[in-house]
Amino acid sequence: MRRDDPVRVAVLGCGAIGSLYAAHLARVPGVEVWAADPWREHVAAIERDGLRVTGQADFTAPVHARTHASDLPRCHLGIVATKSLHTADAVTAAREALADAAVVSVQNGVGNEELIAGVLPRVMRGTIVTAGAVTGPGVVRYDAPGDSWLGPFEPRPAEPGEIELLARLLNEGGLRTHAVADARGPQWTKVVFNAATSPLSALTGLTVGQVCTDPALRAQVEVLIREAAAVCAAAGIVLTRDPAEAVEEAIREAFAHKPSMLQDVLARRPTEIGVLNGGIADEGRRVGVLTPAHDSMVALVRGLESSWEQA
Numbered sequence: 001m002r003r004d005d006p007v008r009v010a011v012l013g014c015g016a017i018g019s020l021y022a023a024h025l026a027r028v029p030g031v032e033v034w035a036a037d038p039w040r041e042h043v044a045a046i047e048r049d050g051l052r053v054t055g056q057a058d059f060t061a062p063v064h065a066r067t068h069a070s071d072l073p074r075c076h077l078g079i080v081a082t083k084s085l086h087t088a089d090a091v092t093a094a095r096e097a098l099a100d101a102a103v104v105s106v107q108n109g110v111g112n113e114e115l116i117a118g119v120l121p122r123v124m125r126g127t128i129v130t131a132g133a134v135t136g137p138g139v140v141r142y143d144a145p146g147d148s149w150l151g152p153f154e155p156r157p158a159e160p161g162e163i164e165l166l167a168r169l170l171n172e173g174g175l176r177t178h179a180v181a182d183a184r185g186p187q188w189t190k191v192v193f194n195a196a197t198s199p200l201s202a203l204t205g206l207t208v209g210q211v212c213t214d215p216a217l218r219a220q221v222e223v224l225i226r227e228a229a230a231v232c233a234a235a236g237i238v239l240t241r242d243p244a245e246a247v248e249e250a251i252r253e254a255f256a257h258k259p260s261m262l263q264d265v266l267a268r269r270p271t272e273i274g275v276l277n278g279g280i281a282d283e284g285r286r287v288g289v290l291t292p293a294h295d296s297m298v299a300l301v302r303g304l305e306s307s308w309e310q311a
Protein backbone atom coordinates (compact mmCIF):
# COMPACT_ATOMS: atom_id res chain seq x y z
CA MET A 1 0.00 0.00 0.00
CA ARG A 2 1.43 3.43 -0.94
CA ARG A 3 1.40 6.14 1.73
CA ASP A 4 -1.39 8.18 0.12
CA ASP A 5 -3.55 5.25 -0.98
CA PRO A 6 -6.87 4.98 0.81
CA VAL A 7 -7.28 2.03 3.16
CA ARG A 8 -10.00 0.00 1.45
CA VAL A 9 -12.29 -1.98 3.71
CA ALA A 10 -14.80 -4.51 2.41
CA VAL A 11 -17.89 -5.18 4.52
CA LEU A 12 -19.68 -8.42 3.68
CA GLY A 13 -23.30 -8.29 4.77
CA CYS A 14 -24.59 -4.75 5.22
CA GLY A 15 -27.36 -5.49 7.71
CA ALA A 16 -27.48 -4.10 11.24
CA ILE A 17 -23.87 -4.70 12.21
CA GLY A 18 -22.31 -4.41 8.75
CA SER A 19 -24.04 -1.04 8.32
CA LEU A 20 -22.89 0.26 11.72
CA TYR A 21 -19.27 -0.76 11.09
CA ALA A 22 -19.32 0.44 7.46
CA ALA A 23 -20.74 3.86 8.35
CA HIS A 24 -18.41 4.49 11.29
CA LEU A 25 -15.34 3.50 9.26
CA ALA A 26 -16.42 5.51 6.22
CA ARG A 27 -16.20 8.75 8.17
CA VAL A 28 -12.51 8.24 8.92
CA PRO A 29 -10.33 10.32 6.57
CA GLY A 30 -8.35 8.07 4.22
CA VAL A 31 -10.71 5.11 4.50
CA GLU A 32 -12.84 3.86 1.62
CA VAL A 33 -15.60 1.38 2.50
CA TRP A 34 -17.10 -1.09 0.06
CA ALA A 35 -20.13 -3.07 1.22
CA ALA A 36 -21.69 -6.14 -0.39
CA ASP A 37 -25.26 -7.13 0.38
CA PRO A 38 -27.97 -8.85 -1.71
CA TRP A 39 -30.75 -6.35 -0.78
CA ARG A 40 -31.06 -4.22 -3.94
CA GLU A 41 -33.06 -1.31 -2.49
CA HIS A 42 -30.66 -0.98 0.45
CA VAL A 43 -27.62 -1.03 -1.85
CA ALA A 44 -29.21 1.51 -4.22
CA ALA A 45 -30.11 3.84 -1.32
CA ILE A 46 -26.57 3.65 0.13
CA GLU A 47 -24.99 4.38 -3.27
CA ARG A 48 -27.37 7.27 -3.88
CA ASP A 49 -27.67 8.93 -0.46
CA GLY A 50 -24.96 7.40 1.74
CA LEU A 51 -25.50 5.21 4.78
CA ARG A 52 -27.53 6.90 7.51
CA VAL A 53 -27.08 6.08 11.21
CA THR A 54 -29.82 7.03 13.69
CA GLY A 55 -30.30 6.34 17.41
CA GLN A 56 -27.12 6.50 19.50
CA ALA A 57 -25.49 8.59 16.74
CA ASP A 58 -26.87 10.66 13.91
CA PHE A 59 -24.82 10.97 10.73
CA THR A 60 -24.64 9.88 7.12
CA ALA A 61 -21.45 8.42 5.66
CA PRO A 62 -20.39 7.82 2.06
CA VAL A 63 -20.21 4.06 1.50
CA HIS A 64 -19.86 2.23 -1.81
CA ALA A 65 -22.30 -0.65 -2.05
CA ARG A 66 -22.75 -3.54 -4.46
CA THR A 67 -25.15 -6.48 -4.59
CA HIS A 68 -22.34 -8.83 -5.66
CA ALA A 69 -19.05 -9.14 -3.81
CA SER A 70 -17.37 -10.00 -7.12
CA ASP A 71 -17.84 -6.28 -8.00
CA LEU A 72 -15.73 -5.06 -5.05
CA PRO A 73 -12.20 -3.78 -5.67
CA ARG A 74 -9.12 -5.29 -3.98
CA CYS A 75 -9.32 -4.37 -0.30
CA HIS A 76 -6.77 -4.27 2.52
CA LEU A 77 -9.18 -5.23 5.28
CA GLY A 78 -12.42 -7.19 5.35
CA ILE A 79 -15.27 -7.38 7.84
CA VAL A 80 -17.66 -10.33 7.71
CA ALA A 81 -21.04 -9.28 9.10
CA THR A 82 -23.48 -11.76 7.60
CA LYS A 83 -25.34 -14.24 9.74
CA SER A 84 -23.21 -17.35 10.28
CA LEU A 85 -25.26 -19.38 7.80
CA HIS A 86 -24.01 -17.09 5.02
CA THR A 87 -20.34 -16.79 6.04
CA ALA A 88 -18.97 -19.36 3.61
CA ASP A 89 -20.92 -18.02 0.62
CA ALA A 90 -20.02 -14.41 1.43
CA VAL A 91 -16.26 -14.96 1.67
CA THR A 92 -16.20 -17.25 -1.35
CA ALA A 93 -17.90 -14.56 -3.46
CA ALA A 94 -15.40 -11.98 -2.14
CA ARG A 95 -12.29 -14.14 -2.49
CA GLU A 96 -10.72 -11.93 -5.19
CA ALA A 97 -11.39 -8.65 -3.40
CA LEU A 98 -9.99 -10.14 -0.18
CA ALA A 99 -7.21 -12.26 -1.65
CA ASP A 100 -4.55 -10.29 0.25
CA ALA A 101 -6.67 -8.81 3.02
CA ALA A 102 -6.81 -9.36 6.74
CA VAL A 103 -10.39 -10.35 7.48
CA VAL A 104 -12.34 -10.23 10.72
CA SER A 105 -15.59 -11.88 11.74
CA VAL A 106 -17.73 -9.55 13.85
CA GLN A 107 -20.41 -12.21 14.07
CA ASN A 108 -21.83 -13.91 17.12
CA GLY A 109 -21.10 -17.53 17.92
CA VAL A 110 -18.26 -19.90 17.21
CA GLY A 111 -16.98 -21.39 13.95
CA ASN A 112 -17.10 -18.38 11.62
CA GLU A 113 -13.32 -17.88 11.69
CA GLU A 114 -12.77 -21.48 10.60
CA LEU A 115 -15.08 -20.91 7.61
CA ILE A 116 -13.30 -17.69 6.63
CA ALA A 117 -9.88 -19.32 7.00
CA GLY A 118 -11.03 -22.07 4.67
CA VAL A 119 -11.05 -19.48 1.88
CA LEU A 120 -8.84 -16.53 2.88
CA PRO A 121 -5.27 -16.29 4.17
CA ARG A 122 -5.27 -13.98 7.22
CA VAL A 123 -8.07 -13.96 9.76
CA MET A 124 -8.96 -12.14 12.98
CA ARG A 125 -11.33 -13.13 15.73
CA GLY A 126 -13.68 -10.25 16.41
CA THR A 127 -16.17 -9.79 19.22
CA ILE A 128 -18.54 -6.87 19.39
CA VAL A 129 -21.13 -5.69 21.85
CA THR A 130 -22.50 -2.96 19.59
CA ALA A 131 -26.21 -3.42 18.80
CA GLY A 132 -28.56 -2.20 16.10
CA ALA A 133 -31.15 -2.95 13.44
CA VAL A 134 -31.73 -1.84 9.85
CA THR A 135 -34.93 0.21 9.76
CA GLY A 136 -35.25 0.77 6.01
CA PRO A 137 -33.18 1.00 2.85
CA GLY A 138 -29.97 2.89 3.63
CA VAL A 139 -30.80 3.45 7.31
CA VAL A 140 -29.51 1.66 10.41
CA ARG A 141 -30.60 2.33 13.96
CA TYR A 142 -27.74 2.25 16.47
CA ASP A 143 -29.36 0.71 19.57
CA ALA A 144 -26.48 0.42 22.02
CA PRO A 145 -22.80 1.27 22.03
CA GLY A 146 -20.31 -1.32 23.20
CA ASP A 147 -16.66 -2.28 22.94
CA SER A 148 -15.15 -4.44 20.22
CA TRP A 149 -12.14 -6.77 20.59
CA LEU A 150 -9.94 -7.89 17.70
CA GLY A 151 -7.23 -10.52 17.84
CA PRO A 152 -5.56 -13.18 15.73
CA PHE A 153 -7.30 -16.37 14.62
CA GLU A 154 -4.54 -18.71 15.73
CA PRO A 155 -4.40 -21.19 12.79
CA ARG A 156 -4.29 -18.44 10.10
CA PRO A 157 -3.57 -15.22 11.98
CA ALA A 158 -3.74 -11.69 10.59
CA GLU A 159 -0.55 -9.73 11.26
CA PRO A 160 -0.44 -7.75 14.52
CA GLY A 161 -0.05 -4.52 12.47
CA GLU A 162 -3.25 -5.31 10.54
CA ILE A 163 -5.17 -5.95 13.75
CA GLU A 164 -3.89 -2.70 15.24
CA LEU A 165 -4.73 -0.78 12.04
CA LEU A 166 -8.35 -1.94 12.01
CA ALA A 167 -8.68 -1.24 15.74
CA ARG A 168 -7.26 2.26 15.25
CA LEU A 169 -9.61 3.04 12.35
CA LEU A 170 -12.65 1.82 14.28
CA ASN A 171 -11.65 3.93 17.28
CA GLU A 172 -11.23 6.96 15.01
CA GLY A 173 -14.66 6.25 13.54
CA GLY A 174 -16.21 6.24 17.01
CA LEU A 175 -16.47 2.53 17.86
CA ARG A 176 -14.33 1.76 20.91
CA THR A 177 -12.11 -1.16 19.92
CA HIS A 178 -9.29 -3.10 21.58
CA ALA A 179 -6.56 -4.99 19.71
CA VAL A 180 -5.68 -8.00 21.88
CA ALA A 181 -3.13 -10.79 21.63
CA ASP A 182 -5.66 -13.51 22.49
CA ALA A 183 -9.27 -12.87 21.52
CA ARG A 184 -10.70 -16.20 22.67
CA GLY A 185 -11.69 -14.95 26.12
CA PRO A 186 -13.74 -11.99 24.83
CA GLN A 187 -15.29 -14.19 22.13
CA TRP A 188 -16.45 -16.90 24.55
CA THR A 189 -17.58 -14.30 27.08
CA LYS A 190 -19.93 -12.91 24.43
CA VAL A 191 -21.00 -16.40 23.32
CA VAL A 192 -21.97 -17.24 26.91
CA PHE A 193 -23.97 -14.01 27.22
CA ASN A 194 -25.74 -14.48 23.87
CA ALA A 195 -26.50 -18.14 24.51
CA ALA A 196 -27.94 -17.29 27.94
CA THR A 197 -30.24 -14.53 26.70
CA SER A 198 -30.90 -14.57 22.92
CA PRO A 199 -32.88 -17.85 22.69
CA LEU A 200 -35.09 -16.72 25.59
CA SER A 201 -35.82 -13.49 23.71
CA ALA A 202 -36.35 -15.44 20.49
CA LEU A 203 -38.81 -17.82 22.17
CA THR A 204 -40.76 -15.19 24.14
CA GLY A 205 -40.58 -12.12 21.88
CA LEU A 206 -39.19 -10.09 24.78
CA THR A 207 -36.31 -7.64 24.51
CA VAL A 208 -32.98 -8.44 26.15
CA GLY A 209 -33.79 -6.13 29.06
CA GLN A 210 -37.24 -7.66 29.58
CA VAL A 211 -35.78 -11.19 29.62
CA CYS A 212 -33.10 -10.26 32.13
CA THR A 213 -35.50 -8.51 34.53
CA ASP A 214 -38.31 -11.11 34.52
CA PRO A 215 -37.58 -13.24 37.62
CA ALA A 216 -38.55 -16.59 36.08
CA LEU A 217 -36.64 -15.94 32.85
CA ARG A 218 -33.68 -14.52 34.76
CA ALA A 219 -33.49 -17.82 36.64
CA GLN A 220 -33.15 -19.59 33.27
CA VAL A 221 -30.49 -17.08 32.21
CA GLU A 222 -28.52 -18.02 35.34
CA VAL A 223 -28.84 -21.76 34.61
CA LEU A 224 -27.60 -21.24 31.06
CA ILE A 225 -24.69 -19.12 32.30
CA ARG A 226 -23.66 -21.72 34.92
CA GLU A 227 -23.71 -24.54 32.38
CA ALA A 228 -21.74 -22.55 29.78
CA ALA A 229 -19.21 -21.39 32.38
CA ALA A 230 -18.61 -25.03 33.38
CA VAL A 231 -17.91 -25.90 29.74
CA CYS A 232 -15.46 -22.99 29.42
CA ALA A 233 -13.68 -23.96 32.64
CA ALA A 234 -13.29 -27.56 31.47
CA ALA A 235 -12.06 -26.36 28.05
CA GLY A 236 -9.49 -24.00 29.59
CA ILE A 237 -11.23 -20.91 28.18
CA VAL A 238 -10.78 -17.96 30.52
CA LEU A 239 -13.78 -15.61 30.43
CA THR A 240 -12.77 -11.96 30.51
CA ARG A 241 -15.67 -10.84 32.65
CA ASP A 242 -18.33 -12.27 34.88
CA PRO A 243 -21.34 -13.02 32.61
CA ALA A 244 -23.60 -11.63 35.37
CA GLU A 245 -21.94 -8.24 34.80
CA ALA A 246 -22.72 -8.48 31.07
CA VAL A 247 -26.36 -9.14 31.98
CA GLU A 248 -26.46 -6.04 34.20
CA GLU A 249 -24.82 -3.98 31.44
CA ALA A 250 -27.40 -5.20 28.90
CA ILE A 251 -30.21 -4.14 31.24
CA ARG A 252 -28.64 -0.69 31.53
CA GLU A 253 -27.40 -0.14 27.97
CA ALA A 254 -29.59 -2.25 25.68
CA PHE A 255 -32.88 -2.77 27.54
CA ALA A 256 -35.13 -2.27 24.50
CA HIS A 257 -32.87 -4.04 21.98
CA LYS A 258 -34.35 -7.05 20.23
CA PRO A 259 -31.43 -9.50 19.99
CA SER A 260 -30.51 -10.47 16.45
CA MET A 261 -31.94 -13.95 17.10
CA LEU A 262 -35.32 -12.38 17.90
CA GLN A 263 -34.98 -10.20 14.78
CA ASP A 264 -34.49 -13.46 12.82
CA VAL A 265 -37.54 -15.10 14.40
CA LEU A 266 -39.71 -12.05 13.67
CA ALA A 267 -38.56 -12.19 10.02
CA ARG A 268 -38.93 -16.03 10.01
CA ARG A 269 -35.28 -16.49 9.06
CA PRO A 270 -33.17 -19.40 10.30
CA THR A 271 -31.42 -18.36 13.52
CA GLU A 272 -27.84 -18.72 14.76
CA ILE A 273 -28.84 -21.14 17.55
CA GLY A 274 -26.44 -23.73 16.11
CA VAL A 275 -23.31 -21.57 16.58
CA LEU A 276 -24.41 -20.21 19.99
CA ASN A 277 -26.09 -22.78 22.26
CA GLY A 278 -25.15 -25.48 19.73
CA GLY A 279 -21.51 -24.34 19.88
CA ILE A 280 -21.50 -24.56 23.69
CA ALA A 281 -23.16 -27.99 23.60
CA ASP A 282 -20.57 -29.25 21.07
CA GLU A 283 -17.70 -27.95 23.19
CA GLY A 284 -19.36 -29.52 26.24
CA ARG A 285 -19.43 -32.91 24.51
CA ARG A 286 -15.76 -32.48 23.57
CA VAL A 287 -14.68 -31.81 27.15
CA GLY A 288 -17.18 -34.13 28.84
CA VAL A 289 -19.56 -31.57 30.40
CA LEU A 290 -23.31 -32.13 30.09
CA THR A 291 -25.34 -29.17 28.76
CA PRO A 292 -29.04 -30.08 29.12
CA ALA A 293 -30.25 -26.47 29.29
CA HIS A 294 -28.38 -25.47 26.11
CA ASP A 295 -29.60 -28.66 24.40
CA SER A 296 -33.17 -27.65 25.31
CA MET A 297 -32.68 -24.17 23.83
CA VAL A 298 -31.39 -25.71 20.59
CA ALA A 299 -34.36 -28.10 20.41
CA LEU A 300 -36.93 -25.38 21.16
CA VAL A 301 -35.57 -22.81 18.71
CA ARG A 302 -35.12 -25.45 16.01
CA GLY A 303 -38.70 -26.57 16.67
CA LEU A 304 -39.89 -23.00 16.23
CA GLU A 305 -37.97 -22.73 12.94
CA SER A 306 -39.46 -25.95 11.64
CA SER A 307 -43.00 -24.77 12.51
CA TRP A 308 -42.60 -22.09 9.80
CA GLU A 309 -41.79 -24.72 7.19
CA GLN A 310 -44.84 -26.74 8.20
CA ALA A 311 -47.24 -23.77 8.35
Ligand SMILES: NC(=O)C1=CN([C@@H]2O[C@H](COP(=O)(O)OP(=O)(O)OC[C@H]3O[C@@H](n4cnc5c(N)ncnc54)[C@H](OP(=O)(O)O)[C@@H]3O)[C@@H](O)[C@H]2O)C=CC1
Nearest residue numbers: 013015016017036037081082086089090107108131132260
Ligand atom coordinates in the same frame (compact mmCIF):
# COMPACT_ATOMS: atom_id res chain seq x y z
N1 LIG B 1 -27.97 -7.02 15.32
C1 LIG B 1 -27.21 -6.86 16.40
O1 LIG B 1 -27.47 -6.00 17.24
C2 LIG B 1 -26.02 -7.74 16.62
C3 LIG B 1 -25.66 -8.74 15.74
N2 LIG B 1 -24.50 -9.44 15.94
C4 LIG B 1 -24.08 -10.49 15.01
O2 LIG B 1 -23.65 -9.85 13.81
C5 LIG B 1 -23.89 -10.72 12.68
C6 LIG B 1 -24.76 -9.96 11.69
O3 LIG B 1 -26.01 -9.73 12.32
P1 LIG B 1 -27.03 -8.62 11.82
O4 LIG B 1 -26.28 -7.47 11.30
O5 LIG B 1 -27.99 -8.44 12.92
O6 LIG B 1 -27.72 -9.40 10.62
P2 LIG B 1 -28.67 -8.81 9.47
O7 LIG B 1 -29.57 -9.94 9.10
O8 LIG B 1 -29.22 -7.51 9.88
O9 LIG B 1 -27.63 -8.55 8.29
C7 LIG B 1 -26.97 -9.56 7.58
C8 LIG B 1 -26.97 -9.13 6.13
O10 LIG B 1 -26.15 -10.05 5.38
C9 LIG B 1 -26.81 -10.24 4.12
N3 LIG B 1 -26.28 -11.41 3.43
C10 LIG B 1 -26.79 -12.66 3.37
N4 LIG B 1 -26.01 -13.44 2.59
C11 LIG B 1 -25.00 -12.66 2.15
C12 LIG B 1 -23.87 -12.90 1.31
N5 LIG B 1 -23.64 -14.11 0.79
N6 LIG B 1 -23.04 -11.87 1.04
C13 LIG B 1 -23.26 -10.64 1.58
N7 LIG B 1 -24.33 -10.36 2.39
C14 LIG B 1 -25.17 -11.37 2.68
C15 LIG B 1 -28.25 -10.34 4.53
O11 LIG B 1 -29.11 -10.24 3.41
P3 LIG B 1 -30.50 -11.10 3.46
O12 LIG B 1 -31.30 -10.48 4.58
O13 LIG B 1 -31.06 -10.90 2.11
O14 LIG B 1 -30.12 -12.52 3.77
C16 LIG B 1 -28.36 -9.17 5.49
O15 LIG B 1 -28.61 -7.95 4.85
C17 LIG B 1 -24.57 -11.97 13.26
O16 LIG B 1 -23.63 -12.96 13.51
C18 LIG B 1 -25.17 -11.45 14.58
O17 LIG B 1 -25.34 -12.48 15.52
C19 LIG B 1 -23.64 -9.16 16.96
C20 LIG B 1 -23.94 -8.17 17.86
C21 LIG B 1 -25.19 -7.44 17.80
Ligand SMILES: CC(C)(CO)C(=O)C(=O)O
Nearest residue numbers: 130131208258259260261
Ligand atom coordinates in the same frame (compact mmCIF):
# COMPACT_ATOMS: atom_id res chain seq x y z
C1 LIG C 1 -26.51 -6.84 21.11
C2 LIG C 1 -26.64 -8.23 21.63
C3 LIG C 1 -25.62 -8.44 22.73
C4 LIG C 1 -28.00 -8.36 22.26
O1 LIG C 1 -28.22 -9.59 22.79
C5 LIG C 1 -26.42 -9.21 20.53
O2 LIG C 1 -25.37 -9.78 20.42
C6 LIG C 1 -27.47 -9.50 19.52
O3 LIG C 1 -28.38 -8.71 19.29
O4 LIG C 1 -27.36 -10.59 18.92
